[in-house]
Amino acid sequence: MKTIPENGLDHNDILDEMRGYGKGDVNYRDSKTWSLVYHLNDEHTDFLKQAYGLYFSENGLNPMAFQSLKRFETDIINMTAQMLYGDKKTVGTLTSGGTESCLLPVLTYRDMAKAKRKLPFKPEMIAPESIHVAWSKAAKYFGVKIIYAPLKSDFRVDVEAVRKLINRRTIMLVGSAPSYPHGVIDPIEELSSVALQYDLPLHVDSCLGGFLLPFIEKNGGAVPPFDFRVPGVTSISADVHKYGFAAKGASTVLYRDMKYMKHQFFVHEDWPGGVFASPALLGTRPGGAFAAAWAALHALGESGYRENAKQIMDITRSLQKGIKAIDGLKVLGQPDMSVFAYGSTDEQVNIFAVGDQMESKGWQIDRLQKPEALHVMVVPGHSRIIDDYLTDLAQAVEFVRSKPELASKGNAAMYGMIANLPFRGMIKKEVMKMMEGMYSSRGQMPMSGDDNPLLVKMVSKLMHRFKSKS
Ligand SMILES: Cc1ncc(COP(=O)(O)O)c(C=O)c1O
Structure with missing residues (x-):
C-alpha cells in the first residue's frame, strides 16, 4: 500500500512519473474515441489552462470573498439563459457538472412540493x-x-404514457434534449402541455445539447423546441464542459424564475462555524473551473460556436450516411444532433462482435444495451478520421458476417450476456463487488491481473447461476 513519501520529491521526477502513468490511458487526441473528452484543439486547451490557472486557488464557496468568481458565475448564467431564450427572470447556478445539474432540480422540486x-x-x-x-x-x-x-x-418518450403515470405523488416531469443513448429530443412541447395541465414543473436535461442545439438552429438546422420558449419548461441543465468546450467541472442549472430556484438554496443559521449559505451541492467550489468556463464562452463567441456546430454536424451527417450505406447496419431513430447509436439489421452480424473488431483496429468503442448498439459522439477532431472509421467499420461488418461464431466469443459474448440476462439484480451485485475491489486499498482494476478480465469471470459466474436456476 502506498504511503506519503517521508520527504518531498523533485518536481521533475514527480511530473515524469505522472506522465508515465498516463501512457496507458485512452488517447483522445488521435480522435479514435467517442466519449468522455470534448477536445477542440490544443491551442484552445492551452488557453483554458491559462484561464484556469489564473483562479486556480480561489474558492467559489464565499462569493463575498471572491467577487471575481461571482461575476463569472453571473455572466455565465446570463449568457446561457440568453442562449436558451430565458428572460430577465431566468436565474441559475454554476455547478460541477451534468450530474450536479440533474441532482439539484430533484431536490428543488421535492422541497417545493413539500412547501406547497x-x-x-x-x-x-x-x-x-x-x-x-x-x-x-x-x-x-x-x-x-x-x-x-x-x-x-x-x-x-411516449407522452400519453407519461400522462397516465401522473398521480398525487408526482412532483416533476423530465425530458432530454437530447437523450444520451440515441441523441433524440423528447417531445418537449407535448410534455409541456401535460406539465401545465397538471401544474407540474418540467425539467429539460440538455446537459449534452445545451451548448450545441442553439447553434445548430442558428445555422438553419431543424431543432425541435426544447428551451424556455416552451411555456411549461421550468428548468434546464446545460453543460459548459461538454459542447461549451470549457474545462471539466462546469455546468449550469437554470430556472425560469427564482420562485423555483430558492428551494435549491441551503442556509444553516445556527452552525458554530458561522451562518452558512450555499446555492448548490458543493461547499468549496473550484475557481479555476468558473474562470475557464467564462473564458471559453468569450474565446469562442457565437460565431465560434456556430462554426463548431456546422463542422460537428457535417461530420455527423457524413458518418451517418456512411453507416447507412454499409449492408447490415442502421442508425437508430432520427438523431437530432451529433450523438447517435447504430445497430445491426442482419442476424448474421452481431453488433458487439463488430465493436470488438473495431477495437482490434484501435478504435475506442462504447456499447449500448436495450437495444444492443454502438455509440458515437462527434467532436470537431473527428473530421480527420471519417473515412478511416467507415472503411474499418465496413471491413468489421464483413468479417463478422463471415464468422458468426464471433458473437459468442470474447467481449461480444460478455456484453451480449450482460445485456440479455434476465436477473438484473445479480448484475448489480457483481458490479458492486467489482467496485469494492476497485476502491479497496489495492485499487484493483477489473481488467488487470491475469489474462481473464474480472468482468468475463463475473459474467460466466452469472451464467452459471442463471443456468442452475433455469
Ligand atoms: C443527457 C445527460 N445528462 C447528464 C449527464 C451527466 O453529465 P456529467 O457526466 O457531466 O456529470 C450526461 C453525460 O453525458 C448526459 O449526456
Whole structure:
C-alpha cells in the first residue's frame, strides 16, 4: 500500500512519473474515441489552462470573498439563459457538472412540493426510460421514486404514457434534449402541455445539447423546441464542459424564475462555524473551473460556436450516411444532433462482435444495451478520421458476417450476456463487488491481473447461476 513519501520529491521526477502513468490511458487526441473528452484543439486547451490557472486557488464557496468568481458565475448564467431564450427572470447556478445539474432540480422540486402540500408518501418523478442515469442517482440520493415512461419506436418518450403515470405523488416531469443513448429530443412541447395541465414543473436535461442545439438552429438546422420558449419548461441543465468546450467541472442549472430556484438554496443559521449559505451541492467550489468556463464562452463567441456546430454536424451527417450505406447496419431513430447509436439489421452480424473488431483496429468503442448498439459522439477532431472509421467499420461488418461464431466469443459474448440476462439484480451485485475491489486499498482494476478480465469471470459466474436456476 502506498504511503506519503517521508520527504518531498523533485518536481521533475514527480511530473515524469505522472506522465508515465498516463501512457496507458485512452488517447483522445488521435480522435479514435467517442466519449468522455470534448477536445477542440490544443491551442484552445492551452488557453483554458491559462484561464484556469489564473483562479486556480480561489474558492467559489464565499462569493463575498471572491467577487471575481461571482461575476463569472453571473455572466455565465446570463449568457446561457440568453442562449436558451430565458428572460430577465431566468436565474441559475454554476455547478460541477451534468450530474450536479440533474441532482439539484430533484431536490428543488421535492422541497417545493413539500412547501406547497403535505407529502405523506414517497414523492415520484416521471422520466423517459432513456433519461441519463444521473436522474436515478438523484432519485436515490433524495428519496424520490423514479418512474420510467416507455419510449416510442422513434426512441422519444411516449407522452400519453407519461400522462397516465401522473398521480398525487408526482412532483416533476423530465425530458432530454437530447437523450444520451440515441441523441433524440423528447417531445418537449407535448410534455409541456401535460406539465401545465397538471401544474407540474418540467425539467429539460440538455446537459449534452445545451451548448450545441442553439447553434445548430442558428445555422438553419431543424431543432425541435426544447428551451424556455416552451411555456411549461421550468428548468434546464446545460453543460459548459461538454459542447461549451470549457474545462471539466462546469455546468449550469437554470430556472425560469427564482420562485423555483430558492428551494435549491441551503442556509444553516445556527452552525458554530458561522451562518452558512450555499446555492448548490458543493461547499468549496473550484475557481479555476468558473474562470475557464467564462473564458471559453468569450474565446469562442457565437460565431465560434456556430462554426463548431456546422463542422460537428457535417461530420455527423457524413458518418451517418456512411453507416447507412454499409449492408447490415442502421442508425437508430432520427438523431437530432451529433450523438447517435447504430445497430445491426442482419442476424448474421452481431453488433458487439463488430465493436470488438473495431477495437482490434484501435478504435475506442462504447456499447449500448436495450437495444444492443454502438455509440458515437462527434467532436470537431473527428473530421480527420471519417473515412478511416467507415472503411474499418465496413471491413468489421464483413468479417463478422463471415464468422458468426464471433458473437459468442470474447467481449461480444460478455456484453451480449450482460445485456440479455434476465436477473438484473445479480448484475448489480457483481458490479458492486467489482467496485469494492476497485476502491479497496489495492485499487484493483477489473481488467488487470491475469489474462481473464474480472468482468468475463463475473459474467460466466452469472451464467452459471442463471443456468442452475433455469
Ligand atoms: C443527457 C445527460 N445528462 C447528464 C449527464 C451527466 O453529465 P456529467 O457526466 O457531466 O456529470 C450526461 C453525460 O453525458 C448526459 O449526456
